[in-house]
């Protein structure tokens with residue numbers, strides 16, 4: 001079997017390099033890639049060679065949403081054994097800074113997050129047929145959940161964290177989610193789990209709205225075909241997952257006085273107008289949600305026990321050897337929600 005490592009060298013330059021044999025150290029595990037979801041940041045690295053001000057300065061293996069199967073475990077990797085199915089946590093907070101010690105490790109000052117050019121040398125990601133990680137990064141799962149579903153733990157954790165930032169308990173609340181991509185849809189799923197009485201999702205495409213309904217949205221609408229007054233003041237909470245200035249404006253109109261808006265999506269870095277006086281006059285709480293903390297463990301648990309069903313979000317899987325094709329498919333939002341790559345030796349199920 002020819003094993004490969006998928007590396008982005010620069011804009012539009014994705015190279016499948018042969019993978020040298022790997023041997024885990026005592027505290028490490030060798031993982032066979034089960035499924036790896038292609039996320040917006042992976043696409044930005046591929047299509048633009050950068051994500052905002054994180055520029056690819058050396059070959060970068062993308063991928064931070066992955067499941068796998070343990071192939072070998074180091075002598076100190078307690079409780080782990082070859083053959084185990086695992087969710088992989090891509091986050092390495094330092095554990096010592098004020099944010100970590102205050103229970104907000106997603107805000108760690110010395111974060112090392114896999115598949116990111118935010119640090120140099122870059123934090124290499126998981127789009128490789130085999131990779132090595134510290135044993136603390138894996139969570140074994142013994143239910144019949146598929147590797148493809150388990151790879152949704154990371155984006156689902158983003159949705160769960162957004163809901164935590166909105167207050168956690170949404171019992172009786174009306175919630176708007178702007179953007180029906182993977183993150184928006186999983187924000188809707190998380191809001192339903194948190195007890196929301198009504199979850200509405202809007203987008204500018206029909207296909208993602210259909211998917212959002214399948215994973216829990218009570219109501220969907222086309223934001224580009226709906227009069228701004230229709231939903232004015234209707235919602236207690238808005239989760240902005242489109243990363244578009246117009247979506248943020250919709251949130252500001254759609255939440256009631258004293259409502260909460262959580263910014264989950266990444267907005268343009270420059271040239272954005274923000275009507276801050278609405279925040280003042282209507283006493284809106286405008287909060288950020290960045291990645292997740294303990295919610296990753298919650299996401300694994302919900303998925304493993306099928307308390308949520310993410311299967312409608314999975315558009316297609318490709319063998320890692322067809323990574324470039326997979327990236328192109330993932331970039332086309334008219335026909336893709338989540339596209340995954342699958343490591344050599346793991347099943348292509350979708």
Ligand SMILES: [Zn+2]
Nearest residue numbers: 039040065155
């Ligand atoms: Zn992601």
Ligand SMILES: [Zn+2]
Nearest residue numbers: 094097100108
């Ligand atoms: Zn820290």
